[in-house]
Amino acid sequence: MGTYPDETLDKIIEKQIKRWQVDQKKKYKKPIRPVITISRLPGANASKIAKQLSKDLKIDAFDQEIIEEIAKNTKASKKVIASLDEQDISIVKEWLAFLSSERQVWPYEYIEQLIRVISAIGAHGHAVILGRGASYILPKEVCLRVLVVAPMEKRIQNVVDAYSVSADEAKRNVMRTESDRRAFIRRYFHADMMDPMNYDLVINTENCSVPVATGIITEAFNNRNWYNFSIDKMKR
Template sequence: MKAIHQLIEEQVRRWEILRREKSEAKSLPVITISREPGSGGKFVARAVAERLGLDVFHQKLINAMAENADTSTRVIRTLDERGVSMLEDWVSAAISDRHLWPDEYASMMMKVIGTIGRHGRAIIVGRGANFVLPPENRFRVRIIAPLEKRVSCVAEDFGISKQEARKRVLRTESDRKAFIRKYFYSDISNPANYDMVLNTGTLSVDSAAAAICSAVG
């Protein structure tokens, strides 16, 4: 797998080329995917991306874009002047609507997510993207599954005992809930925060991906 900095560099170059070409090829909303740990959300995201030809932005990639000031500046500068202005409006509206007092990292994270949203043709996994992007530019998905199934999946994926897998699932779940509560004053599990909730306890990855593609198509 490519290093994070390589992925960022390649993405920035693609965006810079598209800006110079003034490409307008974005008719689909940006798909945001929130997922319970072990529910297979990353696999659903990958399957949707392959079907629709979208870029996937996962947590580590967004963190790397937001945590380094030089990288964040490069990412944001891939937008034209109008795009930067709209980005500032998006972030300001998100902060104002939810009465947020974001720290430096949160502000930059929101700007990175907003930049991805402006470019479009993307799936954003995690990081509360559904709370940042405006309604007309997003389709919000939540992937869930029964706890025991999630524990079994994590145990198999990481080659660990079910006892250790359960600890990992519950710890990650707690961390994600705390992140959304801290930065967006919201409940990550509230279905009202999503346009579609899919249960991979009863749906296969392909079926979940097909449902999302049908909804946004």
């Protein structure tokens, strides 16, 4: 995983907060601003799909690396959380209370920060979030939860093509990363990452190109009824 120097991270956050501030000044008629969360098996081309969704839908994209860096940086986390208006703060508090009672998340400092950061991003809305348990943190009523998969052989070949490594090295990387991701979700969210019932949409990219996968997700996102959401309904 790459790292972000503090200066670069600050600039990224400042730029993002400015976009959020512009959105907050608009008069939204819709009760929520939904997001797309993407869980994925390594090598299944989910990052390419997330980038294309961001471009096509004109929404913000947050990958695993930037979310991790923000969550680990106390100053950065506070900036993101402080960007919320009073209404969004209230929503996030409701989400956190619900998440605590529903999933009984372990109270580790990093996980707590991670949850707050992703909740803040979710409250702002209009985003695609790649990885870091976002599908298990945000209420299912406010996000389209997508799982991107592919057979092992296909994923190994994708890694070989993307990083010019040997098939053996690619296989080791894919297997290790997959094990780490599944363990992360199991440990902190008490869930099976590969259970299809945890998602709204599962896409196998073995014979599905990035544009086709993006189109399927976009269609599902645009045609879902987002306007019946309420905290009370979420608690039922």
